[in-house]
Amino acid sequence: MIRWISDLRRRLAKVFAPVDCRCLGCGRDVFDELGFCPDCLKRVTFNNGKICKRCGVALDGDEDYCGNCAFDKIYFDRAFSPFCYDGVIREAIVAMKFNNLGAYADVLARYLVFEAQRRHLVFDVVTFAPMSKGSLKKRRYNQAQLLAEQFCDILDIRDKLQETIVKIRDTVPQERLSRTERKTNLVGSYRLHPKADVKNKSVLLIDDVKTTGATVNECAKVLKNHGATQVVALTVASRKENFIFEQEESV
Ligand SMILES: [Zn+2]
Ligand SMILES: [Zn+2]
DSSP: OHHHHHHHHHHHHHHOOOEEEEOTTTOOEEEESSOSOHHHHTTOOBOOSOBOTTTOOBOOSSOSSOHHHHHSOOOSSEEEOSEESSHHHHHHHHHHHHSSOTTHHHHHHHHHHHHHHHTTOOOSEEEEOOOBHHHHHHHSSOHHHHHHHHHHHHHTOGGGBOOOEEEOSOOOOGGGSOHHHHHHHTTTOEEEOTTOOOTTOEEEEEEEEESSSHHHHHHHHHHHHTTOSEEEEEEEEEOOHHHHHHHHHHO
């Protein structure tokens, strides 16, 4: 872990100057490349071990694929995330979404850049998971869009950023549903944006978190159905497979 952190710091320092920001965990002022104070850094779970070869969630066992990817129809080609969805990162993502802390996206986008470079991702278009008009009106910003914009700004590729998908109706948050309900909840909720240009394009789809993967999967389905040659999802965090099963058993 210590070696990973020093390696991470070295790699982030190559791309970024130290950032003067609030710690993503506790809000304390920090000034370094990582965006966490030393205490919170200890509670961050980096997704830096073995991952599912399709959806990128952390795996503990010998398998190459997680349970979801072994049994479900998956439309995205690969998915990656620099963090596991727990501890400090879970709190930071919730804060980014619900506590009007959109500024957290500036720091979290650095990790998306780090992950994209580490995985050698190549793409023609950068896009993001949309919110419905109603939800957007309430929150006033789409955190996935903030992440995608910041990601493109860091890499100086704003010309690749496209709004490609629209969410045409509100849906029940996936966390509140059983595994079976989750599969049907989002079906038919997304459409291609009228101005989208994804035919024969390789698309990078950015979102804040991937739990069941249903959102990125539905978005990828729309993109693939309209001619995208490849869809790779990049999310700040993804939930570990065993956590999903634990949750579902208790539903
Ligand atoms: Zn902290
Ligand atoms: Zn998987």
